Amino acid sequence: MARSEQGFDWVTFLSDYGHDDVFVGVCKGVIAGIAPHVRILDITHLVAPQDVEQGATALATAIPFMPVGVHLALVDPMQDKAARGIAVATTDGSVLIGPDNGLLSFAWEARGGIDRAVEITNEQLFRDTVHKTFRGRDVFASVTAHLAKGGALDDLGGAIAASSLKTLAVREAVVDDDHVHAEIHAVDHFGNASLNIARADLEAAGMNFGDTVEVRCNGRTLTIPFTPTFGEVAPGKLTLCEDSFHAVQLAVNAGRASQELRVNRGDPIVIARVPQQPAGGRPAVTT
Amino acid sequence: MARSEQGFDWVTFLSDYGHDDVFVGVCKGVIAGIAPHVRILDITHLVAPQDVEQGATALATAIPFMPVGVHLALVDPMQDKAARGIAVATTDGSVLIGPDNGLLSFAWEARGGIDRAVEITNEQLFRDTVHKTFRGRDVFASVTAHLAKGGALDDLGGAIAASSLKTLAVREAVVDDDHVHAEIHAVDHFGNASLNIARADLEAAGMNFGDTVEVRCNGRTLTIPFTPTFGEVAPGKLTLCEDSFHAVQLAVNAGRASQELRVNRGDPIVIARVPQQPAGGRPAVTT
Amino acid sequence: MARSEQGFDWVTFLSDYGHDDVFVGVCKGVIAGIAPHVRILDITHLVAPQDVEQGATALATAIPFMPVGVHLALVDPMQDKAARGIAVATTDGSVLIGPDNGLLSFAWEARGGIDRAVEITNEQLFRDTVHKTFRGRDVFASVTAHLAKGGALDDLGGAIAASSLKTLAVREAVVDDDHVHAEIHAVDHFGNASLNIARADLEAAGMNFGDTVEVRCNGRTLTIPFTPTFGEVAPGKLTLCEDSFHAVQLAVNAGRASQELRVNRGDPIVIARVPQQPAGGRPAVTT
Numbered sequence: 001m002a003r004s005e006q007g008f009d010w011v012t013f014l015s016d017y018g019h020d021d022v023f024v025g026v027c028k029g030v031i032a033g034i035a036p037h038v039r040i041l042d043i044t045h046l047v048a049p050q051d052v053e054q055g056a057t058a059l060a061t062a063i064p065f066m067p068v069g070v071h072l073a074l075v076d077p078m079q080d081k082a083a084r085g086i087a088v089a090t091t092d093g094s095v096l097i098g099p100d101n102g103l104l105s106f107a108w109e110a111r112g113g114i115d116r117a118v119e120i121t122n123e124q125l126f127r128d129t130v131h132k133t134f135r136g137r138d139v140f141a142s143v144t145a146h147l148a149k150g151g152a153l154d155d156l157g158g159a160i161a162a163s164s165l166k167t168l169a170v171r172e173a174v175v176d177d178d179h180v181h182a183e184i185h186a187v188d189h190f191g192n193a194s195l196n197i198a199r200a201d202l203e204a205a206g207m208n209f210g211d212t213v214e215v216r217c218n219g220r221t222l223t224i225p226f227t228p229t230f231g232e233v234a235p236g237k238l239t240l241c242e243d244s245f246h247a248v249q250l251a252v253n254a255g256r257a258s259q260e261l262r263v264n265r266g267d268p269i270v271i272a273r274v275p276q277q278p279a280g281g282r283p284a285v286t287t
Numbered sequence: 288m289a290r291s292e293q294g295f296d297w298v299t300f301l302s303d304y305g306h307d308d309v310f311v312g313v314c315k316g317v318i319a320g321i322a323p324h325v326r327i328l329d330i331t332h333l334v335a336p337q338d339v340e341q342g343a344t345a346l347a348t349a350i351p352f353m354p355v356g357v358h359l360a361l362v363d364p365m366q367d368k369a370a371r372g373i374a375v376a377t378t379d380g381s382v383l384i385g386p387d388n389g390l391l392s393f394a395w396e397a398r399g400g401i402d403r404a405v406e407i408t409n410e411q412l413f414r415d416t417v418h419k420t421f422r423g424r425d426v427f428a429s430v431t432a433h434l435a436k437g438g439a440l441d442d443l444g445g446a447i448a449a450s451s452l453k454t455l456a457v458r459e460a461v462v463d464d465d466h467v468h469a470e471i472h473a474v475d476h477f478g479n480a481s482l483n484i485a486r487a488d489l490e491a492a493g494m495n496f497g498d499t500v501e502v503r504c505n506g507r508t509l510t511i512p513f514t515p516t517f518g519e520v521a522p523g524k525l526t527l528c529e530d531s532f533h534a535v536q537l538a539v540n541a542g543r544a545s546q547e548l549r550v551n552r553g554d555p556i557v558i559a560r561v562p563q564q565p566a567g568g569r570p571a572v573t574t
Numbered sequence: 575m576a577r578s579e580q581g582f583d584w585v586t587f588l589s590d591y592g593h594d595d596v597f598v599g600v601c602k603g604v605i606a607g608i609a610p611h612v613r614i615l616d617i618t619h620l621v622a623p624q625d626v627e628q629g630a631t632a633l634a635t636a637i638p639f640m641p642v643g644v645h646l647a648l649v650d651p652m653q654d655k656a657a658r659g660i661a662v663a664t665t666d667g668s669v670l671i672g673p674d675n676g677l678l679s680f681a682w683e684a685r686g687g688i689d690r691a692v693e694i695t696n697e698q699l700f701r702d703t704v705h706k707t708f709r710g711r712d713v714f715a716s717v718t719a720h721l722a723k724g725g726a727l728d729d730l731g732g733a734i735a736a737s738s739l740k741t742l743a744v745r746e747a748v749v750d751d752d753h754v755h756a757e758i759h760a761v762d763h764f765g766n767a768s769l770n771i772a773r774a775d776l777e778a779a780g781m782n783f784g785d786t787v788e789v790r791c792n793g794r795t796l797t798i799p800f801t802p803t804f805g806e807v808a809p810g811k812l813t814l815c816e817d818s819f820h821a822v823q824l825a826v827n828a829g830r831a832s833q834e835l836r837v838n839r840g841d842p843i844v845i846a847r848v849p850q851q852p853a854g855g856r857p858a859v860t861t
Contacts, residue, residue: 010323012312012316018763019306019618020618022618022636023762025615025617026617026635026639030639032615033641039319044306044307049765050828058309061309062309062312065313066312081805132802133805138818188307188308189305228419229365229419229420230365230420244420253365296610297606297610301599328606330596330599330600333593353606353607354610475594475595476592516705530707531705531708541624
């Protein structure tokens, strides 16, 4: 359907290129010149400059909702040396394209896992002049378009082992008896601060929807409810709840949690159980 | 033409989702998965977070220029409880989709008025898991795509009376003899500050193009010309003029009125007539 | 291929309209209403408001990578009076459309040079009501769509001489013996600061890749390497190198040169040769 004998109808596109320059438009122009039938779906271009981990997280968040296609992702810092370019075919029929710096590594499982991978080395598919600091245009956009118009994955370069692909370490939260050491994973457009934990992590430490929990971050300790969504607390109130992608987040109903808590991505945070006093003030077990 | 037996070719899309997250892309991915033929025309995604009135104004401003299609609008604050979802068919053949919180209420007249409306309740058309805080993805994008691929309006849910739809109050300016009490309605990308008045309101208070008027706002009183456009005053000069959507605005030619006046959306403002001295200093009527 | 008897498949679009208003969406709506088959490729809409020169530079940078089509560019300040509207056919089969204020003047050479030009005067192709301060919607979008659906260039208005078109002065760098007087031409999303010089200008003053050069700007003098790309210096280090569009730029590997140097577009800068000491501390010529 979306994939035909002639290639792919869809290219999705994520980058740290921003909208203030012509970078995104130029990559689209290159693709349009080679594979004019392709439709491009922008995931986001406001990944923080050169922040591979943030890009990997954003891509993994969005990709379950994307049609089958070529998924082009470009956050390509080159601090030391340029990562090799890779094309990773997934079992759903998609291909992920980008630098082998971990950017794609949270995403392929969501497309059914890796089928096979190649290193992008065939210069005949690149633009005539390749500028090292804009491989997005000269290499990645060009080979994306080649696949979209029906070119074979093997045209791009030789096969490489899936085990050789760079993966980013997932920063796991640590459950320690009645509390969880976590961190701020992402702050969204509405100021909601998502953590690197799921509801199950809190349940493992004895915290359930409806409970009151203690949150320690930025030198402050706050006692707040743990609710299904931020809609269960009054406007202006802070709550710990689930975000719409199944992570746990700090949110203020009709407000900005990131501003109230002054937290940023990467900040450590501890969520702890608050011992419940039964009604009447006496522990239930003593009865 | 734009509407076929098979549904709609166009979806227009307005939201407060911003571009820094994957929210907009994810909604487009959901639509592409269900109705791949659809073309999406972005109106804007930078409505201030949860500002229903600003969203309603932006939608009403843009919608006269849009093709027939499904017009998806998402500013969905949930402060108290979530507004019901509605689909409003207009007599031009379009359908407006969004929460019933007033967001759509300035727009339907521009599409010929309401034909009929349904409440969106048919969960079979939603995504398998609906997250309450991202109905844009799980409910609204999904039913938008259903209509676009030819589904009937009645598939979405039961008919509701047009009179039951929430409408936002229009903040009317008050004409009081020789002056008008108005407010700043919107500040645009160029710093122009549009008011909630049309030229006719000023004419009712005796002010016409070419006159000098008195503007009182933010504790200041300014005497400025009332001109057809900001092009009639010298660069750097403030003027009261018509904006390109038939509202009256404060503008600085080659400058930013919002910065010079330090005004924001919602600020009150008074525009008053300045008595004209005829040439020669004597009232013309005495001759 | 991209151009058919029926007109054009592609419209590219650059403006200073921003994303916070509905301006871009409204222009696209007008085009969709007249020529629904057209696909619009956004170059950028974040040219600084009313900055014709920045817009001209961005357009010239991007346009070599665009498909054949109608290239719509809108930075239209109107400080004094509105520039006439022009449509410039280039020898590659494209048409550039915009105000005759120099905005298009860096771009036509990249499309093979001017074939012929007309002044846009045929009001029958405009929207019914033309607002002087939004010609983008009422004039330029409308005639763009007319061409895209197969209308003739001559429908737009009478022929004008290429020599009558306004061109912007290129701010040339001055090579003065062993140093070059240049200026900051553009600062990109990553904080890289491009100059109005090419590598050849530095070579003319005796500076080559691998040399150390002296940079004077903002009252500071810095001694830095001149390298092919910023990837050749350590993270955090400043270098003079080539950008990906063949200009010379100041860049910090994994950092923001514009922030470190506190430079903005238009700032003057001097690049000077540093006399090389041969190994051993004695000039080679004396041996």
